[in-house]
Structure formats: structure tokens, C-alpha cells
Amino acid sequence: MRPIDILEYVLLSFKSDRRRAFMSSLGIIIGVVSIVAMLSVSEGLYSGVNERFGDMEMDLINVRPGSNMGPGPGERPSFAPEEPAELDDRDVKIIENIVGVKAVYPLKSASALLSFRGDNASVRVMGITPSHHEDLKVVIDRGRFLVDSDYKAAVVSYEIAQNFFRMDISPGNRIRLYLSEEGRYMDFKVAGILKEDEDPNYAPDDCIFITHKALEELLGRDEYKYSSISIRAEDASQVEATADDVDEGLARIHRDEAYTVEPTTTRFESLLEVLNMIKYALAGIGSISLIVGAIGISNVMMLTVKERTHEIGTMKAIGATAWDIRILYLLDAGMLGLVSSLIGIILGALVSGVVGSIARIPQEVTFSSALSGLLFGVLITTIAGIYPANKAAMLDPIEALRAE
Amino acid sequence: MTLVETIDLEKGYRVGDMVVPVLKGIDLCIEEGEFVALMGPSGCGKSSLMNILGCLDRPTGGSVILKGENLCTLSDGELARIRRDQIGFIFQSFNLIGRMSNLRNVELPMILQERPPNARRIRARELLEAVGLGHRLEYSPVNLSGGERQRVAIARALANDPMIILADEPTGNLDEKSTCEIMDIMKKLNDDGRTILMVTHDLEMTRYCSRMIQMRDGRVVQEGI
Incomplete structure (x- = not known):
């Protein structure tokens, strides 16, 4: 038979039994909808995260006291857990002298109570070295x-400035910072306000920047240690090697103390990895419903072959x-798969749009998720059609003609 | 010229451990242009013989020679091809496909032959017009009377211009008037040179035929004009 005639026969059988075609395609439609929706929602999650962190500076290295994780697989837990290292100006000096380091920004963060015109709010205070922060991303509004x-x-x-107090804080206003546990306080004059949504990614959005000198005085002079040190590498592509050099340099003065040297990209990459895993896990769940749909198609086709035994005999x-x-019956299944996958992709796009807007997740139906929905849909239905098609092909014409 | 020849043809069916013989050595010869009536009581093996001659079944012994070719040596696919190209079937229960129009039903053998759409449509139309159904082309066979359905079936049997027409009680389900119409068409086909083998119960039908073969209990018992 010519392909066009086979197609015509298959379309005729859809037309003559619309209910059958609809019922058997329903399972596949649902399966493809769930694959496409799950893929695009997680794709959206992925690209949303990527977008948010995409402007992250790839040449930054972060040094923190304490170790990043427990003992690795196969490692014994150490009996004397290492003390977290205390980072101070000595470390800054060492790091500044390492080849490949462009700039060093020690940071100290502390929580404090901010008082403005009789109202109080708890905030995060960041101690910084202003000259070092010139090339960190800080965008000033006023x-x-x-x-x-x-x-x-x-x-x-x-x-x-905008949301914490009854009155907006403007440059020139006076504010007072309390250190709650010790009752110490200091008055400050507001020099500037950051631009909305332009907070640098190393600082929370409820933070106040002051100089190390001021923070040191506010906290008390004797125990001023940095909470972290940010390092800018000269060459973003060499950031891993520079991080290793920093690690080695610090090891000399923090022999038995724990500290972590980590390029900021590492954490971001592992986050994306996790999101990727989530994506495929969700798609896997979607495929299960597709397989259930395929079993449905197989069943309906078995019934069809039984109903049409006489016709097949003829x-x-x-x-x-x-x-x-x-070929007739395989194509019957394949066409059902194709049409229902296409419907499934359209519905899947709608569903993921709705889910995305409810869950406030950015979502997009990418070409690849639509294509995988289509491929899986057609492939699985065609596979589901193999057994019934074979059954039809192997019918004995005499027996089949006798059947009513 | 001899069209179909069977030599010591045997067919048995396995029932449990036993083999029940249905055809017990049939020697038969059908010449080109004959109109042969095959008669006999139920269960005498007429249908089994027809199935073997129609390439739907294989004998368990002996051989069938169709135009010099031994059918017993052919594969299933080759048998299907002979059915498609050389044989026209007319069944008692018409066996038309209700989902398709009459035109499509007649086209079907030509679709299997992969003939070009235009050529086969023209031929199907001509054949239906020849059996008097030119005004029912786009109807479904479901909407036709028994006689009309059998006429569609005859048109279908002729679609591939077969060497032989095998008709299995073509008038068995028809009333008297339709029976006459169908038999007139068959007679006319034979007059045009078609070879026809027809199974029938009705002795009346033999008057259309050029020869009659009587079967009983798996054997040919009588041949006559």
C-alpha cells in the first residue's frame, strides 16, 4: 500500500470512531501535558535562578571561618573538631600578597537595632573598607x-530607607545604632541610600554599610574579627587556581583551624546541578503517566482489532x-500518538502558564521540552501499538472471516 | 487451457490428537472460460476446497497448480500477492467494509496493488456503473439492500481483473429477485470470458453453469455438464 493510502485508511478509522480515538488518546494527552508542564516549570525555575545569579561576578572568591561540610564519604569523622579560624588583618595582608589576587574586601556583619525618630528596627550592619568597595557592585540612589x-x-x-519606618530615611538624616546585648550605641549620619533591588549579592536587603573603624568601635575594640573576606581574582578563568593559592597561604597561619575558601561560582553551579536533577525527576514522574496512557492505547487497540477481525480477514x-x-495498525497508534502529543503540548503550555503564575515561578515552554514531549508521546504510543498490530497481522484469514 | 488443477489434494484438521480428514484426494481441472458449480451437502469439504484454491489455506497433501505454478511451495506473502492479483472473491455475506464508501470498497484491491489514485478511481466507477450502481458511488454499503451489496462485492472482485472468480454461495443470503439479478451478472461475466467457480446448494443455479461438480464426504462423486 502507498503511504498516502495507509494514512487515509487510518484517518478514516479515526473519523468513523471518534469516541474510540478520543478515549485512547486521553491517557497520552495527560502524559504529554505532565511532561511538558513539569519540564517547563522546572526549566523556568532553572532560568529564573540563572537570571538572578547570572550577573554574579565570576572572579570572586569567598573566605569564611568554619568548614563547609562534614567528613566526606569514606572519611572518618575527626575526634577533635577543628576550631573555626579567626580572620583578621593578618589574613588580609597574606592574601593581598598572593599572585593572582587583584583586591581583598574584608567584611564584618553584625546585627543591631536601628533607631530613627523614635522608632526601632533590627537590621544587619556590614562593616566594610570603603576604598576597597569601589569596584564592588553598589549602586547609589541618592x-x-x-x-x-x-x-x-x-x-x-x-x-x-523606604519601608522600615513611618518616615523615609534620606541622606543627611541622623540614625542611631544600638548593640542590643551590651547597650552600646553610636550615632551616624546617613551618607547615601542604595538603589532599589540593586543590593549586592553578598549583603541582605535590610543592611546598613558602615566603615570597619566605626563597627569596631561599636562592637568593642578587642575582638574584631572578620566574618568573611571577599577576594577578586585578576583573571576570572583562573579563579579556581587562585582560590587554591589562597587556601595554601592561609594554611600557614591557621594550622589546626577550619576555614573555607570557595569561588562563589561553585555554590551557584551546585545549585544549578540540583535544579537540573529536579527537572529530570519531574520529567520522569511525567513519563510514568505517559506509560500508563500507552497501556490504555494498547488496550483500546486490542479491542479495535477484535472488533475489526472480520474486516481484517476481508x-x-x-x-x-x-x-x-x-503497518496500518502501527500507524494508527503512531498517528494517535502524534495528534494527542500535539494537543498535550498545547495544553501543557497552558497548564505550566497557570502553575507558573500561581506559584510565581518564571516559566517558559522551551523548544526542547515540547520536542521531548512529542518524541516520547509518538515513540511510546507506537511501541504500545506493536503488540495489537502484530496480533492483527497474524490473524488467520479464514478464522477472521468466520468471526462476526 | 487449464487454469487450475489439483492432484490428489488432501486436507485434514487436527482436533486434539486426531487428524480429521476433510478432503480425501481430489483431482480437479478447471479450464479457462468455464463456469463451474461446486455442489454438495454441508461438511463435504466444499469450503475447504475453495479456501485452498483461493490461496487462503494450504493443503496437507497433494498439490494445487494455478496457471502452471505450484501453490504449495509459495510463502504466505506470495500467496497474498496471488490473492491480490489473480483471484476475485465473492462471499455469501458480502464482506464489504461499512466504514468505507462503495467506491472505496471497490478500489481496495487496487489500493493494495498500489495503482495510481486516478486510474483506480476511474476503474472502480466503471465497474460500479457496470453492475448498475453508478448512482450509489459515495454511499456506504450499510445503506444498500442485499442484492446491491453483492453487486458492489462483484465489482470489487473484478477490480484486479482476476484470472478466476471464486464465489462462495453468492446468492445464499438473497431473495429470489436479487438472486436472479446476481446470477444474470455472473452469467454475463462468464459470457465475457471470465472463469468462475461457484459453490452453491441450489440445483436451480446450475442452469447458469457450464459444468457441475458434486462432492460428498471429501471426494468428487460426480462431474457433469
Whole structure:
């Protein structure tokens, strides 16, 4: 038989039994919908995260006290857990002298109570070295950023300035910071306000920047240790090697203390990896419903072959070969798969749109998720059609003609 | 010229451990242009013989020679091809496909032959017009009377221009008037040179035929004009 005639026969059988076609395609439609929806929602999650962190600077290295994780697989847990290292100016000096390091930004963060015109709110205070922060991403909305000669000046995040108090904080206002547990306080003059949604990624959105000098005085002079040290490498492509050098350099003075040196990209990459796993796990769940749909198709086709036994017998008697019949019924399944996959992709796009807008997840139906829905749909239904098609092809024409 | 020849043809069916013989050595010869009536009581093996001659079944002994070719040596696919190209079937219960139009039903053997759409449509139309159904081309056979359905079936049997027409009680389900119409068409086909082998119960039908073969209990018992 010519392909066009086979197609016509298959379409005729859809037309003559619309209910059958619809019922058997329902399972496949649902399966493809779930694959496409799950793929696009997780794809959206992935690209949303990617977008958010995409402007992250790839040449940054972070040094923190404490170890990153417990003992690795096969390692014995150490009996004397290492003390977290204390990071101070000595470390900054060492790091500054390592080849490949462009700039070093020690950071100290502390929580404090912010008082403004009689209202209080708890905030995060970040101690910084202003001159070092020139090339970190800080976008000022009004006023100016800190300079090294500043002492009792502060830069306030947009969030705090706009939403924390009855009155908005503006450059020039006076604010007071309390250290809650010790009752110590200091007054500051607001130098600048950060731009909305432009907080640097190393700082929370409820933070106040002041100089190390001021924070040191606020906290008490004796125990001023950095909470972390950010390092900018000279060459972003060499960031891993530079991180290793920093690690080695610090090992000399923190022999039995724990600290972590980590390029910021590492954490981001492992996050993307996890998202990728989630994506395929979700798609896997979707495929299960597709397989259930395929079993449904197989069942309906078995019934069809039984119903059409007489017709198949007639076709064989007038000269159809086993191959003719097999192709007819395989294509029947394949066409069902194709049409229902296409419907499934459209519905899947709608579903993921709805899910995305409810869950506030960015979502997009990518070409690849639509294509995998289509491929899986057609492939699995065709496989589901093999057994019934074979059954039809192998019918004995005499027996089949006798059947009513 | 001899069209079909059977030599000591045997057919047995396995029932449990036993083999029940249905055809017990049939020697038969059908010449080109004959109209042969095959008669006999139920269970005498007429249908089994027809199935073997129609390439739907294989004998368990002896041989069938169709136009010089021994059918017993052919594969299933080759038998299907002979059915498609050389044999026209007319069944008692018509065996038309109700989902298709009459035109499509008649086209079907030509679709299997992969003939070009235009050529086969023209031929199917001509054949249906020849059996008096030119005004029913796009109807479904479901909407036709028994006689009309059998006429569609005859048109279908002629579609591939077969060497021989095998008709299994073609008038068995028809009333008297339709029977006459169908037999007139068959007679006319034979007059045009078609070879026909027809199974029938009705002695009346033999008057259309050129020869009659009587079967009983798996054997040919009488041949006559």
C-alpha cells in the first residue's frame, strides 16, 4: 500500500470512531501535558535562578571561618573538631600578597537595632573598607557611598530607607545604632541610600554599610574579627587556581583551624546541578503517566482489532499481506500518538502558564521540552501499538472471516 | 487451457490428537472460460476446497497448480500477492467494509496493488456503473439492500481483473429477485470470458453453469455438464 493510502485508511478509522480515538488518546494527552508542564516549570525555575545569579561576578572568591561540610564519604569523622579560624588583618595582608589576587574586601556583619525618630528596627550592619568597595557592585540612589575618611557615616539599603519606618530615611538624616546585648550605641549620619533591588549579592536587603573603624568601635575594640573576606581574582578563568593559592597561604597561619575558601561560582553551579536533577525527576514522574496512557492505547487497540477481525480477514482475503495490516495498525497508534502529543503540548503550555503564575515561578515552554514531549508521546504510543498490530497481522484469514 | 488443477489434494484438521480428514484426494481441472458449480451437502469439504484454491489455506497433501505454478511451495506473502492479483472473491455475506464508501470498497484491491489514485478511481466507477450502481458511488454499503451489496462485492472482485472468480454461495443470503439479478451478472461475466467457480446448494443455479461438480464426504462423486 502507498503511504498516502495507509494514512487515509487510518484517518478514516479515526473519523468513523471518534469516541474510540478520543478515549485512547486521553491517557497520552495527560502524559504529554505532565511532561511538558513539569519540564517547563522546572526549566523556568532553572532560568529564573540563572537570571538572578547570572550577573554574579565570576572572579570572586569567598573566605569564611568554619568548614563547609562534614567528613566526606569514606572519611572518618575527626575526634577533635577543628576550631573555626579567626580572620583578621593578618589574613588580609597574606592574601593581598598572593599572585593572582587583584583586591581583598574584608567584611564584618553584625546585627543591631536601628533607631530613627523614635522608632526601632533590627537590621544587619556590614562593616566594610570603603576604598576597597569601589569596584564592588553598589549602586547609589541618592547621596554618596562611603569613603575611607568617613567615620560616623552610614549607607542604608533601599528597603530600610523606604519601608522600615513611618518616615523615609534620606541622606543627611541622623540614625542611631544600638548593640542590643551590651547597650552600646553610636550615632551616624546617613551618607547615601542604595538603589532599589540593586543590593549586592553578598549583603541582605535590610543592611546598613558602615566603615570597619566605626563597627569596631561599636562592637568593642578587642575582638574584631572578620566574618568573611571577599577576594577578586585578576583573571576570572583562573579563579579556581587562585582560590587554591589562597587556601595554601592561609594554611600557614591557621594550622589546626577550619576555614573555607570557595569561588562563589561553585555554590551557584551546585545549585544549578540540583535544579537540573529536579527537572529530570519531574520529567520522569511525567513519563510514568505517559506509560500508563500507552497501556490504555494498547488496550483500546486490542479491542479495535477484535472488533475489526472480520474486516481484517476481508482485507487479507482480497490480498493484503501481513505487513500491510501491521503497518496500518502501527500507524494508527503512531498517528494517535502524534495528534494527542500535539494537543498535550498545547495544553501543557497552558497548564505550566497557570502553575507558573500561581506559584510565581518564571516559566517558559522551551523548544526542547515540547520536542521531548512529542518524541516520547509518538515513540511510546507506537511501541504500545506493536503488540495489537502484530496480533492483527497474524490473524488467520479464514478464522477472521468466520468471526462476526 | 487449464487454469487450475489439483492432484490428489488432501486436507485434514487436527482436533486434539486426531487428524480429521476433510478432503480425501481430489483431482480437479478447471479450464479457462468455464463456469463451474461446486455442489454438495454441508461438511463435504466444499469450503475447504475453495479456501485452498483461493490461496487462503494450504493443503496437507497433494498439490494445487494455478496457471502452471505450484501453490504449495509459495510463502504466505506470495500467496497474498496471488490473492491480490489473480483471484476475485465473492462471499455469501458480502464482506464489504461499512466504514468505507462503495467506491472505496471497490478500489481496495487496487489500493493494495498500489495503482495510481486516478486510474483506480476511474476503474472502480466503471465497474460500479457496470453492475448498475453508478448512482450509489459515495454511499456506504450499510445503506444498500442485499442484492446491491453483492453487486458492489462483484465489482470489487473484478477490480484486479482476476484470472478466476471464486464465489462462495453468492446468492445464499438473497431473495429470489436479487438472486436472479446476481446470477444474470455472473452469467454475463462468464459470457465475457471470465472463469468462475461457484459453490452453491441450489440445483436451480446450475442452469447458469457450464459444468457441475458434486462432492460428498471429501471426494468428487460426480462431474457433469
